[in-house]
Amino acid sequence: GAGVSQSPSNKVTEKGKDVELRCDPISGHTALYWYRQSLGQGLEFLIYFQGNSAPDKSGLPSDRFSAERTGGSVSTLTIQRTQQEDSAVYLCASSLSGGGTDTQYFGPGTRLTVL
Amino acid sequence: EDQVTQSPEALRLQEGESSSLNCSYTVSGLRGLFWYRQDPGKGPEFLFTLYSAGEEKEKERLKATLTKKESFLHITAPKPEDSATYLCAVQAGGSNYKLTFGKGTLLTVNP
Numbered sequence: 001g002a003g004v005s006q007s008p009s010n011k012v013t014e015k016g017k018d019v020e021l022r023c024d025p026i027s028g029h030t031a032l033y034w035y036r037q038s039l040g041q042g043l044e045f046l047i048y049f050q051g052n053s054a055p056d057k058s059g060l061p062s063d064r065f066s067a068e069r070t071g072g073s074v075s076t077l078t079i080q081r082t083q084q085e086d087s088a089v090y091l092c093a094s095s096l097s098g099g100g101t102d103t104q105y106f107g108p109g110t111r112l113t114v115l
Numbered sequence: 116e117d118q119v120t121q122s123p124e125a126l127r128l129q130e131g132e133s134s135s136l137n138c139s140y141t142v143s144g145l146r147g148l149f150w151y152r153q154d155p156g157k158g159p160e161f162l163f164t165l166y167s168a169g170e171e172k173e174k175e176r177l178k179a180t181l182t183k184k185e186s187f188l189h190i191t192a193p194k195p196e197d198s199a200t201y202l203c204a205v206q207a208g209g210s211n212y213k214l215t216f217g218k219g220t221l222l223t224v225n226p
Contacts, residue, residue, distance in 0.1 A: 106158035
């Protein structure tokens with residue numbers, strides 16, 4: 001079946017511009033997660049959605065970062081006024097229910113480069 | 116704060132040369148320990164979940180084991196296609212969802 005999809009696969013932007021990253025979870029998965037993978041670092045948790053609500057936004061690095069999820073499906077991560085330190089691979093994952101030790105299935109990621 | 120440390124950072128093996136990767140963790144009440152494989156330019160691919168000390172799981176040439184402080188990923192008679200970065204992550208008892216990842220071990224298997 002179809003896995004988690006993300007778009008665009010690559011995004012190059014200039015410092016100060018806003019960017020939107022999209023995630024399509026596996027059909028039927030109610031939980032959705034965003035992580036960031038910077039060069040030489042482990043995956044860093046950003047935000048978790050259960051349905052359309054985000055009970056945990058604790059990982060968002062600054063108020064320039066925001067995310068929303070509509071219809072319990074597609075999610076968009078928005079970064080405003082991008083900075084060079086925002087350059088990283090942004091990974092989205094989904095899981096069936098978000099409870100217990102649900103397996104999180106990852107998408108291919110969006111590589112963001114801020115010039 | 117939950118912490119995961121993986122070693123070595125990189126490992127080169129000859130085809131058929133068995134070895135182990137280590138994942139040491141500090142977590143407030145382990146709910147689960149996860150192993151993922153990540154190929155260049157791709158997202159992590161799920162391999163195993165381990166829940167309690169003493170548990171073992173196997174898949175093809177891979178076997179994952181768990182103690183109260185660390186997990187090992189044993190690779191038996193590896194092939195070049197096993198080359199990838201292997202990631203370890205933990206889920207703490209107080210969280211239903213958040214995974215804390217290590218930085219990974221880059222495995223290269225030469226033919």
